[in-house]
Amino acid sequence: MKSTTSLFLFSGLVLQLITAQDENIVSKVGALRSGAFKYFFDKSVEDACETVLLMNVGTAMSVKDYDTIATDIVKAQKVTVIIGDHNPRFPVKLFSNGFKKYYNEMIPSLQRIVPSCKDTKDPMILVGGHSASGKAVVEALPNLDSKPAGFVGLDPFPIKERKMKIDDSIAVLTWGLEKTTCRAKIQQTAKAAYNIASSDRRVFFRVDNMSQKIQHCVFTDGGCAVICGKGKSGVWVPSAVGKSIEVFIASIKKDSFVKEEFANAASGGNFDLFVGNDDPDGKVATA
Numbered sequence: 669m670k671s672t673t674s675l676f677l678f679s680g681l682v683l684q685l686i687t688a689q690d691e692n693i694v695s696k697v698g699a700l701r702s703g704a705f706k707y708f709f710d711k712s713v714e715d716a717c718e719t720v721l722l723m724n725v726g727t728a729m730s731v732k733d734y735d736t737i738a739t740d741i742v743k744a745q746k747v748t749v750i751i752g753d754h755n756p757r758f759p760v761k762l763f764s765n766g767f768k769k770y771y772n773e774m775i776p777s778l779q780r781i782v783p784s785c786k787d788t789k790d791p792m793i794l795v796g797g798h799s800a801s802g803k804a805v806v807e808a809l810p811n812l813d814s815k816p817a818g819f820v821g822l823d824p825f826p827i828k829e830r831k832m833k834i835d836d837s838i839a840v841l842t843w844g845l846e847k848t849t850c851r852a853k854i855q856q857t858a859k860a861a862y863n864i865a866s867s868d869r870r871v872f873f874r875v876d877n878m879s880q881k882i883q884h885c886v887f888t889d890g891g892c893a894v895i896c897g898k899g900k901s902g903v904w905v906p907s908a909v910g911k912s913i914e915v916f917i918a919s920i921k922k923d924s925f926v927k928e929e930f931a932n933a934a935s936g937g938n939f940d941l942f943v944g945n946d947d948p949d950g951k952v953a954t955a
Contacts, residue, residue: 693739697731698781702770704756706731708738709748709784717785718746719792719917721820722774724767725751726799726885728759728893736889740910747917748784750774754804761800764807771795772813792920796820798887799852806832806861817920819861820913822887825852827860839925840865841916843887843909845877846940850884850896859948867945871930873912874948875905876938904936
């Protein structure tokens, strides 16, 4: 009985610590003419808008479906995350023109709509997307009013290597899987985004999901609606993504992408890591 009571007390203490830590995370849902958004920042951090990551949602998802990963990214960091949706009334997120309009309205509006950015005139901007939005973002990059410093892809799909290219000045961080799930073909997802980026400024985390226990929607809070689950073994992924983005931001600022720094940042599960000239189809060390 004592051990059971102690366990409950310990569990309660852990829950209190987690809750207290997350009390610093500020989030709010809003809308622009061109789409919906939900911002996240850590109010305990000074200069929380030093970097802004605009991350758009996947097929059939909403801005309320990425709370866990957004919180993991901003916690104790000088980063504001905006989960965006450039087509909130419809499930399809593939259209680059929609993202272009959304981005070109959002970025000039940051100081007005996001409290953490009120006094930050020129934050470093990163863009990204999960699944179909990742494809829309990549296609829109050449047509944006202002060029972002980097792209973060959460298993972006479909990326077609022969038809798409990311400007060499834009750093790229992609997370993907080893085996196709949810009909997101492996040859047109994160690996393809890595391959169309500059070899000087690119990083690719390939998660081991051969058991199919980690799926394409692992980046969401509860899977992708009726389309696809998130799998049972990927609880470590959102936190690892957050840590990798922390290193990614630092790497952009110093213009140096060191493989060991990314490998040391992400932990909790099995993945292969590719940086720079590493070939995802060749032999590299497993992280």
